[in-house]
Amino acid sequence: MIDLKHEIKRELNQIDPPDLWARIQADAANDADADVVDLTTAAHRRRTPLWLAVAAAIALLALVGALVLLHDDKSLQTTPVTKPDHVDDLVDGGSIAFAADAGGGPALTDKVDYQRVETDPAPMDIYVTRAGEPTRRLVSTAAHERCPAFAPDGDRLAYLSVPETSRGGPDSYPTFPTPSEPFDASLVIMRLDGMAPTGEHELVVPVPLSYGYGVTRNPGYACPQWSPDGQRLAYLAQPVFSPTPSSNVADLRVVTLDGQEQVVSAGTPAAYNSSFTWSPDGETIAYVRTDGVWAAGLDGRRPSLLWHSDRTPGVVSWSSRGELAVSTSPEDPAGQELQIVDVDGGKAALVDSILQAGSPSWSPDGSRLAYGRDDHRIAVSDRDDGSTVLLPSPRVDGISLAISTMGWSADGEHLLVRAWSGSNLAVPVPTGGFELRAVALLALSTEGDVVDVLTPWSWALDWIASGDVTTYPTPSGG
Amino acid sequence: MMRVTEIQGEVEALYRCEGARLWSAVRGYSGDRGIADDAVAEAFAQLLRRGSEVRNPAAWVWTTAFRAAARELQQRRTTVPDPPDGAYDPAMSDWRVLTAVAKLSDRQRAAVVLHYYADRPAAEVAELLGTTTAAVNVHLFRARKHLRDLLGDDL
Numbered sequence: 001m002i003d004l005k006h007e008i009k010r011e012l013n014q015i016d017p018p019d020l021w022a023r024i025q026a027d028a029a030n031d032a033d034a035d036v037v038d039l040t041t042a043a044h045r046r047r048t049p050l051w052l053a054v055a056a057a058i059a060l061l062a063l064v065g066a067l068v069l070l071h072d073d074k075s076l077q078t079t080p081v082t083k084p085d086h087v088d089d090l091v092d093g094g095s096i097a098f099a100a101d102a103g104g105g106p107a108l109t110d111k112v113d114y115q116r117v118e119t120d121p122a123p124m125d126i127y128v129t130r131a132g133e134p135t136r137r138l139v140s141t142a143a144h145e146r147c148p149a150f151a152p153d154g155d156r157l158a159y160l161s162v163p164e165t166s167r168g169g170p171d172s173y174p175t176f177p178t179p180s181e182p183f184d185a186s187l188v189i190m191r192l193d194g195m196a197p198t199g200e201h202e203l204v205v206p207v208p209l210s211y212g213y214g215v216t217r218n219p220g221y222a223c224p225q226w227s228p229d230g231q232r233l234a235y236l237a238q239p240v241f242s243p244t245p246s247s248n249v250a251d252l253r254v255v256t257l258d259g260q261e262q263v264v265s266a267g268t269p270a271a272y273n274s275s276f277t278w279s280p281d282g283e284t285i286a287y288v289r290t291d292g293v294w295a296a297g298l299d300g301r302r303p304s305l306l307w308h309s310d311r312t313p314g315v316v317s318w319s320s321r322g323e324l325a326v327s328t329s330p331e332d333p334a335g336q337e338l339q340i341v342d343v344d345g346g347k348a349a350l351v352d353s354i355l356q357a358g359s360p361s362w363s364p365d366g367s368r369l370a371y372g373r374d375d376h377r378i379a380v381s382d383r384d385d386g387s388t389v390l391l392p393s394p395r396v397d398g399i400s401l402a403i404s405t406m407g408w409s410a411d412g413e414h415l416l417v418r419a420w421s422g423s424n425l426a427v428p429v430p431t432g433g434f435e436l437r438a439v440a441l442l443a444l445s446t447e448g449d450v451v452d453v454l455t456p457w458s459w460a461l462d463w464i465a466s467g468d469v470t471t472y473p474t475p476s477g478g
Numbered sequence: 479m480m481r482v483t484e485i486q487g488e489v490e491a492l493y494r495c496e497g498a499r500l501w502s503a504v505r506g507y508s509g510d511r512g513i514a515d516d517a518v519a520e521a522f523a524q525l526l527r528r529g530s531e532v533r534n535p536a537a538w539v540w541t542t543a544f545r546a547a548a549r550e551l552q553q554r555r556t557t558v559p560d561p562p563d564g565a566y567d568p569a570m571s572d573w574r575v576l577t578a579v580a581k582l583s584d585r586q587r588a589a590v591v592l593h594y595y596a597d598r599p600a601a602e603v604a605e606l607l608g609t610t611t612a613a614v615n616v617h618l619f620r621a622r623k624h625l626r627d628l629l630g631d632d633l
Contacts, residue, residue, distance in 0.1 A: 002575065002629060004622070005594040008506065011573040012595055015511075017501035020519045021493055027523035 095130040096416070097138065097148040097157060098441065099468040100460040124468075126159055129441075129455055139190070147223030150472035152230040154192065156202065160224060160235075161186040162209070185209045187224055187235055187255070205255050208239040222274045223467030227282045232256050232298075234264075234285055236274050250274045252287055252296060264296040265303050277318040286324060286343075288313040293326055293341060307341045307348060315359070321366030323383065327355055338371055340383075351381055352388070359405045359466070363412045368446075370415055376402030378415065380446060391448030394419065406441065406466050410473035414451055415444040418464065441469065485529040492535055493522050499596065500543055506591040508547045509580045517546040540596075541606045544588060551584065578628040579621075586621035589614050 126139040126148045139145050144162040151158070162185040187205040224235040237251045252265040252274075268274075268289055276287035279295075286295050286306060293316055296303040307326070314329035314336065324341040326348070328334075336355035339348040356372030363370070369381045373390075381388045393400045396419075403417040420439045439461040443452040455461060497518060505514035521543035525535055532538045579590055585607070592603045593614075600614045607614070 004575065004590075004625070007575040008579070008591070008594045011576045012502045012506045014573075015502065015505065017498040017505075018515060020497065020501070020515060020522070021490060023515075023519050024489075024493065024522040024526065027519055028526035 095128055095150070095154075095472045096441065096454060097126055097128045097150060097470050097472075098455070098461070098464060099124045099126050099146045099148055099159070100458070100464060126157075135455060143186075147467050148470050149224055149226055149233075150470050151226050152228065154472045156189055156230075157192055158187065158189045158224055158226065158233055160207070161188050187233065189233070189257070203255070203257065203259055205235075205259070205261070207235060207237050209237070222276075225276070225278060227254075227278055228280060229282055232282075234276060234278065236276070252276055252285060254285075254298065262298065264298060265294070268294075268303075275313075275315040275317075277316050277324075279318055280320050280322055286316050286318060288316050288326070293324070295343075306343055307346050309348075311337070317360050317362055319362040319366035319369070319383075320364065321383070323362075323366065323369075325351075325360045325362065325369055327360055327371075336374075338369075340369075352379060356404055361405050361407050361466070363408050364410060365412055368412075370405050370408070372403065372405045376404070378403060378405055378417065378444075378448070380415075391444070391446075394442065394444055394448055394450045396442075396450055396453060401442075403442070403444075404466075406469045407471060409443070409471060413446070415446065416454075416469065416471065417442050417444055418461065418469075485526070489522060489526050489535070492525075492539065496536060496539065497522070500540060503540075503591050503596050504543050504547050506576060506579065506595055507544065507588050508551055509576075513547050513550050516550065517543045520546050537606065540592075544592075544606060548584060548588070574629065575625075578625050581628060582621050582624055583617075586617045586624070589617040590621045590625075593618055 123142065123144040124146055125137050125141075126145050127135055128138045129135040138148075138157070139159065141161070145159050146162065147158075147160045149158045150156075185207045187203075187207050188201055189203040189205075191200050191202050222236055224233050226233055232254050234252065234254050237253050238249065239251060249267045251263050252268065254262045254264055264285060265287065268287065274288065276285055278285055283299070284295050284297050286293055288294075290312055291305075292308040293306045293313055294303045295306045306324070309326075311334060312329040314327040315325075316327075317325045319325070322343065324343050325338065326341050327338045328336045335353065337353045338351040338355050338360055340351060341348045351369065352371065352373070354373045354375070356374050356376070359370075359372035361370045362368070367383055369383060370378055371381070372378055377393055378391045379388055380391065394403060394417075395401065399421050401419040401421055403419045406416040406418055408415060418439060419442045438457040440457045441454040441461065442450055443454055445451050500521075501514050501518045504517050505511060508514060508517070518539075521539040524542060525532055525539055579587055582590065588607055589603055592598045592606060593600065598606065600618065601611045604611045604614045
């Protein structure tokens with residue numbers, strides 16, 4: 001009787017493996033610009049002489065040393081990334097900026113980095129994909145950049161920069177924010193020349209984040225938001241250390257382009273991710289507390305309760321027509337609901353009760369409200385006729401995809417979604433074998449058809465939240 | 479921030495610890511010494527370039543090496559004619575079990591080598607191959623059945 005395990009080991013162990021270390025060093029040096037495995041060329045390198053291996057190893061040391069220095073440089077860097085699958089004119093020739101895993105940069109090529117299975121987001125960088133151009137890394141520093149936001153006129157990009165020191169190290173689960181030590185993130189406003197960064201940081205605002213769960217781990221709707229006129233940014237700060245989410249408090253602040261700050265709501269007991277939203281006229285900001293939705297004016301008047309709720313609110317979003325959508329927090333044990341709140345009467349109307357976290361998104365004209373359901377499908381509620389359409393699961397190359405809502409194109413013709421192939425990431429391909437599907441941003445028609453795959457399929461996109469994606473031209477809705 | 483020498487040192491230590499076993503596993507999977515050389519060298523070279531960017535280097539090099547070997551096998555099938563039966567690798571023709579393993583499908587062979595040679599449980603094999611534990615168990619079940627057909631009741 002053959003013991004399969006024993007026999008396989010016995011037979012394989014009879015062959016002495018070669019010592020490949022010198023060749024590995026040479027290959028690493030020679031392949032410094034390559035992103036994917038290429039065994040065709042590797043076969044030619046098999047006979048690399050030892051002197052070349054040593055020389056290459058020295059070159060590798062110099063190269064990696066330079067990369068380390070570059071990585072430590074906190075100044076703005078612009079790194080071209082190779083061309084994605086294809087990008088067409090989704091947003092009328094506009095641009096999409098998104099925050100993604102910096103370590104996944106090489107994966108943002110037209111090849112999926114199959115080997116990369118992530119357990120936490122590495123420090124994130126900001127990329128931009130624009131009609132007809134390769135995806136580019138717009139901001140890349142040692143810090144954790146999230147929440148890119150195009151100004152309404154497209155002249156500026158704001159983003160949050162969270163220091164790397166708030167992480168636990170390359171191999172550990174992120175520990176940010178450091179529980180015992182408050183730290184400052186930065187709200188950076190950068191000028192753009194076209195979609196190219198000018199290298200000029202127009203404004204850098206320190207943002208204390210003593211307990212930054214909502215902002216750093218899953219920014220959702222807690223990201224900084226431009227006022228409709230593009231002259232102010234609203235953002236959250238958490239200057240007082242709070243050891244637990246339940247005792248978390250946040251300030252809602254506004255800063256003008258010349259750096260004048262205003263606290264519009266101080267020490268607010270913050271619900272879930274401290275969502276907030278500008279009113280269409282830019283005079284008021286609505287925000288969630290654990291007891292409901294509040295409104296703060298920029299004129300200095302005291303915040304007032306817009307709508308009291310026994311359920312914990314999650315995300316609040318104001319349409320350009322003045323309707324206020326409020327979802328229930330995913331931390332509420334009774335489940336999630338989506339409601340439209342009458343800001344004058346304080347009453348609410350239920351839209352749906354099967355909801356994906358952080359998902360309501362208004363069309364630019366405020367006529368439709370898209371939201372993700374917890375079955376990973378998207379529903380679109382028409383506010384004019386009261387109907388709701390459940391979009392079919394989109395398919396790419398015959399593969400059914402799960403999706404979550406990211407936003408609308410400026411013309412209201414397309415939905416921007418994050419898509420992945422559900423729980424079954426390994427899918428059969430027509431030529432035989434299997435292929436792994438990662439995550440990409442897609443453009444959908446309002447009927448649910450896939451119009452375009454906007455980014456390469458990449459693991460680097462698996463951690464992005466709705467606040468990590470922005471489009472220009474910027475939808476004018478709330 | 480990791481220093482260059484630390485990265486080099488850690489990758490070399492990993493290679494000294496895992497390289498031989500990985501090479502044998504890839505050879506068992508591919509049946510070809512050249513593919514094993516290329517795949518293992520490529521995996522560690524990539525690791526050296528990526529440095530601290532890779533959070534679980536030990537698992538990563540296994541996945542990368544098997545992916546590289548799979549790609550090369552696929553490429554060879556499309557560029558060169560299939561070898562005649564029994565000519566899979568002359569050096570292996572003396573080994574009864576490995577010769578039988580060579581007749582399995584790619585996925586079955588990968589599952590068998592990783593499970594029986596590298597002692598990886600099905601869940602880990604699934605992670606390395608980017609598939610589900612259930613799929614790996616199916617591959618192993620079918621592989622054993624196929625091997626039993628090839629090796630007779632000895633198995």
